[in-house]
Amino acid sequence: MTALPTSIDAVETLLATQGYVASRALATVVFLSLKLGRPLFLEGEAGTGKTEIAKTLATALGRRLIRLQCYEGLDAASAVAEWNFAAQMIAIRTAEGATDRDALQTELFTEDYLIERPLLAAMRPQPGGAPVLLIDELDRTDEPFEAFLLEALSDFQVTIPELGTIKAPEPPIVILTSNRTREVHDALKRRCLYHWVDYPSFDRELDILHARAPEAQETLSREIVAFVQKLRREDLFKRPGVAETIDWAKCLLALDVIALSPEVISDTLGAILKYQDDIQKLQGSEAKRLLDEVKRELVPA
Ligand SMILES: Nc1ncnc2c1ncn2[C@@H]1O[C@H](COP(=O)(O)OP(=O)(O)O)[C@@H](O)[C@H]1O
Ligand SMILES: [Mg+2]
Structure with a gap:
């Protein structure tokens, strides 16, 4: 695991080793985001290097990159975790005739039957240190999902009704991007450090x-x-x-x-x-x- 950079210059150098040429302003918010443990919200036209910076940062820091690609209709379940219905059905079939139905019920809603999606994965400890969580193209989702994210990112925890709350032992490095096809809500932006990624000089x-x-x-x-x-x-x-x-x-x-x-x-x-x-x-x-x-x-x- 690579230690976090200790200065803006160090961020610039770290990114440059991966072929990413950051402006001073971008290197500054990246540095602050790492230092303060705040999510980084990057907005800008398509093709200006927003997605790339998350990938570059993960590689440069030797962290796992977890990507949540946003789309219209994305809901909390698809972002956090879903129950593996097929596996649950098989378990029920196999247990048919068994007397202890309560035990079965409990067992069906354990991690064994859970399909982990990006937000849950990002709350888990990772071998190389806290992962980089890329929430890409947030402008494609809708407001209810934003509200849900706001909660997840405030405490770095997610709740699965049948299981309870899972909290990240170490907060992930979070980068959100938007191509600004619509305005993202102020409340979410306020949780983050904000930077407009402009076309380069x-x-x-x-x-x-x-x-x-x-x-x-x-x-x-x-x-x-x-x-x-x-x-x-x-x-x-x-x-x-x-x-x-x-x-x-x-x-x-x-x-x-x-x-x-x-x-x-x-x-x-x-x-x-x-x-x-x-x-x-x-x-x-x-x-x-x-x-x-x-x-x-x-x-x-
Ligand atoms: N500052 C930069 N340094 C190096 N490559 C860059 C930079 N900005 C953009 N790129 C290149 O442009 C491509 C597109 O960037 P991307 O991150 O996908 O744009 P966006 O997510 O903003 O739409 C990347 O694959 C990368 O090769
Ligand atoms: Mg992108």
Whole structure:
């Protein structure tokens, strides 16, 4: 088990060893969240590295990553634990004719028949130390589930009616993410440290590309980042995230491209733009205009 980082610099270094390039502000909230044992709430556009930070932190700290992927209709049972009905039925069948029905009843609602889901798993002691609990894309669930989470995260415990309350001996490291398709309730946010994960600056995105697509030549990497940064300022239905920058670089590398051209861009736009309207807008003269700007600006003064 790796000890928790003792400074903001140490957080930056720890993440960097895993190829994650954090801004100073993000490294600061991560540090505080670890130090104060508070859940971290990360909000931001898709593809800005919110999910990745939880994965990176788990790997870097040698902790187990437990992920609760949220979706519409997610309920407490699916998040905490469910009874294994099939196994219970078999036990009942096997015990048919047995006289001690009360004993059977009690036995059916023990841990042997419980299917553990992420929230319960996160409250259990783990060999490498408290796990990293990633509650991903919270904005996809509904308010009742948020209220339920609020309770679970306040005391780091969950209650299973038939079994009782299970409390984490050591609180998990909790990271919640939201793509902000709706506002998450204030009460839940108040329990957490909050950080808006923005698109990275040119320099930081270039560092990310160096870390994630090191094979790309410097000139090409700079062109890619500069072009994507410009694209984000256009009026698009869906702006490209960092994930798209990396994907695009990999596509260009696979095509042996050494420098951007309007043709190359229009042939590979699908790697960065995922809506036909956006692609159409950018094809042809618009892509050329942006690229001309990029080439002009990247020429050293
Ligand atoms: N700061 C960063 N450093 C390194 N890689 C990053 C960074 N931000 C994003 N990425 C890359 O972008 C990809 C998408 O990030 P992800 O965490 O899935 O985005 P989100 O959860 O915010 O939608 C990741 O797989 C990772 O490779
Ligand atoms: Mg995500």
